[in-house]
Amino acid sequence: MVNGMLAPGQTLVTEEGEKVKVAEMFGSGGQGEVYRVRTRKGDRALKWYYPQLADGRQRQILEGLIGCGWRDDRFLWPQTIVVDVDGRLPGFGYLMDVRPARFHDLPALFRRDPALAATTPRTLVMAALHTVEAYRAMHAKGIAYRDINWGNIFFDPRSGDVLVCDNDNAVFEGETAGVAGTMEFMAPELVRADRGAQPGIQSDLHSLAVLLFLLLMNHHPLEGALALQIRCMDERARKKLYGTDPVFVYDPNDVRNRPVPAEQPTVVATWNALPPMLQELFVQTFTHGLKNPNRRVRESQWRDALSEALDTICLCGACGRQNLTEPDGPAPDCWSCGTRLALPPRLKLTTGTATVRSRPRSVRLGPQSRMYAHHLSVDAERHDFGAVVAEVTEHPKQRGRFGITNRSQNRWMARQADGSVHDVEPGRTVALRPGLQLEFGGGAEAVVQD
Template identity: 75%
Template sequence: MANGMLAAGQTLVTEAGEQVTVAELFGSGGQGEVYRVRTPHGDRAVKWYYPQLADARQRQILEGLIHHGWGDDRFLWPQTVVMDPSASYPGFGYLMDVRPQRFHDLPALFRRDASVAATTLRTLVAAALHTVEAYFTLHSKGIAYRDINWGNIFFDPTTGDVLVCDNDNAVVDGEAAAVAGTMDFMAPELVRGDKGAQPGIQTDLHSLAVLLFLLLMNHHPLDGAQALKIRCMDEAAKRKMYGTHPLFIYDPADTGNRPVPGEHPTVIATWGALPKILRDLFVQTFTRGLDTPSMRVRESQWRDALSRVLDAITICASCGRQNMTQPDGPAPDCWKCGNTVLLPPKLEVVTGRGALRTRRGIRLDPQARVYAHHLVDDPERHDFTAVVGEMTEHPQQRGRFGLTNRSTLQWTVRRDDGTVQEVGPGRTVALRPGLLLEFGGGTEAEVHA
């Protein structure tokens, strides 16, 4: 056993009296250590708090979270308090599920480790979208996470699925807790220690925006030219950079903290390749939102923008790299080869009825798919396993694609010459500009060049 607080073979007991046996140390963090344990129901994980942090307030927070009985598979939620029945090991911990091996931490992505080499632009944007939706769900229950940072999110590089860990600091918005956040991610008012400022959903929005910027840009939004002038990045320097004098590196009104060529090549390149719809949201939250919390971008805004960008990702015909494109915007130059990206036709999906109809466009590149969330007005969650239709290549005519019905329902196709065709499950329809598809339930789509 590697210097853990608990010993291998040590028996712990849950509040219900069930025994669990310590197997091995997974790792440690700022609040405690995580162990694999054997239970009558299979392997689980236990987070055991450092003695100085295992106080009555943390126990109260923990029991409140357990009482919520969170069943969302995007969260490793506390399940029950565990203790040492012999009292040889003072304090307490909590039981949770073991993190599946397919999930990797974000630092592995920032380091470009081989373990996350499968990450594509699509999965990166999908991970950002899933992250937003996970915290949106938490906030909609009135719960503030309070410590959103790069160490609490794990992602699957193949699918973009995310897993939120270290959920034991989340509290009902407005309640007090010991943890205020990680300074690099904390809202400026918390860093400064403004009177009356406390961690909550509003400060979570700042932390979420920092996390999204890091995820998409691989760089901190406030770390530009000014940081290079700091000889010692101690707490006082961080307090100035993140609290008293924060300045967005791409603030349109103040260029004093711009990234420096040669020193910050990654963020310079990635910002240039970012669609305007996302750039505008980052500018809003890191300019007006720095001083006015109510101006911070909401989760629903991030969700809608990321979803639209994901649907507009297009493969460069010259080099085969994926490119983010501005929805309904002009063709960009490929970030890799510099050639103009050839935009494929777009499927404009219309949902809802009357004046409240919602429109979203899907670029029909060879990897495009139509998902169940495309067919509803306001999807609660984007599920990329629920495929309704996908682009498939003609078996005899290379380079010619159609949309194959992967649903269990029959589609109706109306061509501009007035002819009507039924497209059953497993059948494919050739896509031409002007073609109208009816998916059922009032949802329809039209192909645009």
């Protein structure tokens, strides 16, 4: 063998009888090695298990995941099982798509890899939103991931798109699997090995919250002063930190584990820059949710809050940095330069019909702000940031004068504050003035407010 268990040029066969040829090895992990392979439909990635892990239960899990027929472009989902064509090599593996080069792992973000220099607060929030929606879709199928951690999520620093890898340990809720999770991300009841505690969708919610906190705060939610006091971070110490005595770094009723500013300045700064609506969700899931799995924040709650955070990102007029703001809250100070933000007008938007109506949401109308198709839906299945329906544009001859341009295929109706009404055809722009009312069609309507 060369560079691993499989040799370049070696032929394997899928369950359907198609031959695939091994190319180079991508890398290895705790369960096996990943290779590029040639197939008649193009290159694929092959995960080949270490012999001691290629057991009947793992094969049964794979067959269940492949057989469910689920396909989602946010997941490198198992496609077919692969074995040695001659039967001389024991074990098996599975095919999945090759991860595109634009996706980077989260540890690269935390170590400030130059390749991720394009990352902004906006793309981080988008990545968090896409991550929540991906696991929401999985959980809706009754599948628990069981090992959500920073090594299984890849993201595009320019678009915020995400890709979930290592899906071969996911199981249908209630089934068992060999992997219980990564301790830093595991729910406390699993770390403690409580009687009857099993990995599942409820424990996924804890792991997801840890991942979101790391993504937005660049810090673990349970590692404050108590972690710094540990001289030897052995298994016993880790079990106490994450299981028997977990304390959120910003628990409002327990200050033992507050971040130490001199040693942990990043989490202090990022927490202070986080909108209260997101702070409240983290507090809930890492206080009540640590003790009671049913009190953990659901994917839909994260989704709504992250979506509102995206809609209200504002640029600092002094330094140009992006700032997260509260949708209907006061103007905060810029996290970077300390200047009080000048908030742009907001669009107060409602969607739906008289019988099914969304709650109003705010969209800040700063320069180049956009609205997307999901803004015009009561409960869009997925946020699609390629489907632009409206955009804030500057007047070509009068700098500082802005309007909202119709980027959709539908005619809008605009009602001015003086009561005059006119149509806004696709491609046309209406000036932004307080009191302007817009009807987008399908029950979606909005008013411009200061």
